[in-house]
Amino acid sequence: MLQEKINKAMKYTFLITFLFCSFLLSAQKNSVLIEAESFSEKGGWVVDQQFMDLMGSSYLMAHGMGVPVPDAKATIMVPSTGEYKVFVRTFNWTSPWYKGEGPGKFKLLINGNPVGDVLGNSGSEWMWQRAGEVNIPNKEVTLSLHDLTGFNGRVDAIYLTKGDVVPPADLASLTRFRNKLLGLPKKPTDAGEFDLVVVGGGVAGVSAAISGARLGIKVALIQDRPVLGGNNSSEVRVHLGGRVMVEPNPSLGKIVNEIGPTKEGNAQPAAYYEDDKKMSMVLAEENITLFASCRAFAVKKKSSRITQVIAKNIETSEELSFSAPLFADCTGDGTIGYLAGADFAMGREGRNEYDEPSAPEVADGMTMGASVQWYSREGENASSFPDFQYGVEFNQANTQHVTMGEWTWETGMNYDQISEFERIRDYGLLVVYSNWSFLKNHSAEKDKYQNRKLAWVAYVAGKRESRRLMGDVILKEQDLTDYVVYPDGSAPTSWSIDLHYPDPINTKHFPENEFKSIAVHKTIHLYPIPYRCFYSRNVDNLFMAGRNISVTHVALGTVRVMRTTGMMGEVVGMAASIATEHDTNPRGVYENYLGELKSLIDNGVGKYDMENAQEYNMGRTLGPKK
């Protein structure tokens, strides 16, 4: 009986595989797949890689803040001339909140002529939509994405086929399909062997890479955006917070001081975030090889060690493999740890777990949210903004009478900051546009906004919290408030325990769909975070720096600000140099070479002898040292 079942299952598996392979074969012969993000001219469309782990690819998005963006263009070759069916992978991003047609409308032009109907305004999830049919007289074809609204229409890929079959929907088959049709090599290109591979080019990752490099180890720095800085880059625009070069380890933070912006402010003009300085500081380090626009999506392991990280270029889809004895997860989401099976936590621990006074009675999945910041500018003339109503109603009572939105525009606290992140970011965009539309078109004070124009809205959301990878020590509230200092105390955290919750006033108007937050603070004294929070307890060669270190939800409230995460990076770079020298792992550094680490911490890894150039947003008055 069992054997019969096995035989039957094998038969079906074989049949499905055969059909899929035949489909691939025929598809390859008569079809062409074009990844939108690989278009040679992006026009006004932006490459969005934030959700590629969820929907399979980075994509192009028409982020025009209500003004249609210039066309994106590509020239491709089709296998033969003739009639082609055209499919586009897209969806209506407002579908979770509004059942009708969405605002992200665009058209696909082939050789300058529109194909089929308007796209981007239907579908409740990423899907292949049949755009229409087209006769292609020459093998060389131009494709254009023509935005109609400026409201974040999005395109993953375009598929031209002489066949009838729609490309696969499920992610695994789609990935195989993509790889085949794009002709990607079966194995990733070897990017080289390094002493340390740092994944994530935010402030923590950059500091870890520079620290390690200055101490003589060969570092690969992988960053999934073309710019460095993460939440502190001009793409997200959160200013640095916390203190550097302070007791008990005043030599930590020198790198942060060198690379960090000198001007304060959230949601300010792009130049404030000094992307060029961070990039040049990294490029100036001979021991760092920077892999920008590459997103790590897989790891290879041997027992409890990571041997390789695999990353994909967010525009070309080229895959690269990175080998090293040591890895640092500075992704924020703890992606590398997660892929490698590292223990992690997410959400709020219940009070019984660590006896933390600020923890809720019962554990839940709530996290702090992600901010979609924005600002407007006063123009010389009146400017219009389209009526934008897609399921979140604004009126005189609930509208936000503001001209900018910074950290308090925070969404997704009750959603999964990883698996639902596209929805979270999109809700951030939705409320910015909806509120602005009300102010400009319907508010009793609309005259005040007449000349104002949206000047910047982030499409890369600034995330505060998701996975926390567990280390040999899990920092908790009482360690901070009672000043329980461990022998491996390293990067000093100075920010208060600053936990965010939905703004009760916002809850009143938008129950369960809040987009504004409040912060609740509890002051602490300068506290050196134990080094043991910076490496995984069960993946032997994995460091962490950034918001994904080993802390409870409550303790994350203080350590998450970027000057502090930068100092974590400095410590990780130091520890990696020691581990390299003694051929040991992160735990080995604690167990056998803590003195050496302390000595490096005492000296710091600053290159320039400079005073603190960033005395802003350093946090509140410190609490007592108990």
Place this chain on the structure above:
Amino acid sequence: MAEYRNMAKRLWILVVIVFGGLFCLSYLDVESTQENFLDWEGERVLHTFNDTADASSDQQIIELQDANGMPLWFGRHFYKDVCISGKCKMIRLWLFWDGAGNYLGFQVPEDEPLTKSDHTIFEHKDYIKLDDILKDPSSILKKLKQEDLVIIPDSIKNPYELDGYTAATQPALAEVVVKDAVYSCHTLWHTVYGPTQQEIFRLLDERTDADFLTQMLSSNKSEKIIWAIETIEKHREYHAEFYPRIIIFIKSEDDLLAETALDYFQKDELKDEQVKKQLVDEMPFFSARTNVELIWRLIENGGVLEEIFLQLLRFVKEGKLQVTSLNLVYQLYQPDFFENREIETLLNNFLKDKDAYVRTLTQKVLEIK
């Protein structure tokens, strides 16, 4: 006639000194946190002040002047109603403002100490706390009304019939006011920063001319220099004469003075290339933070001429400007600057600099621009 008026003035001053002196004797050895301001030497000048809102207090402000006629302090004698424990009690004290109109201190008669809601008298530490509260122009008390100060039980309808024991100070205030004296703190804070101070500002403003500003700027007293800088900011006609002196104060070791001097140079002032040049020339003597702030202001206010850009590059080369500011300096770069031979040479040298950061940044700027 003029002689008669002069004589009358002198006589008036004499009267003020004699009676003021006698009156002030009662304030000697008072419980105070500071020196006895009434002991300071100088000439006392009386300014009539019709303060209808505070009719019980003296209707005059006394100014103590030095030999050059510059203000040392302003003082006013107050009789104030403070409602405690359901009764409004009169308190008597002197309040003093410095020569620039900032709160300076207070003095209470020895036999009439301040009291609390439980009728106990202020202790020394309470006076110190009160002085600290009054020193803070942006105190939490600023925006609060009397009725916001205590939590009133529902059973009591009239807050002025409160018993000190049935009402509690608002928790947010408890840490920042003198215990059991929240009404006194509130009343006195609003007195310090109320109409009398506005009148002092008016008196000072009335006296503003080039000589007065010169003396204030030369006073070596940071509060007076700050007053002068802020006054020049309001009276633009003095800008040309005084801005070079203000630049010098950016170097001050007094943070507030240095910051005020730096803040003077905003959009309007930075339209003048000469002002920009003088500021940039002084950069080697400013702190790194100040230099960064100044470069940002140059960036945000129309950039700089070739000559100033060149000077900034020289400073970087000579180590007089922090190398980590180079990315900001490059935000001021214009492609036609490259036609200047010295700029070209400096940039080409930066392309070969031993510091890879300088090389990388320069390469990028020259490529992009």
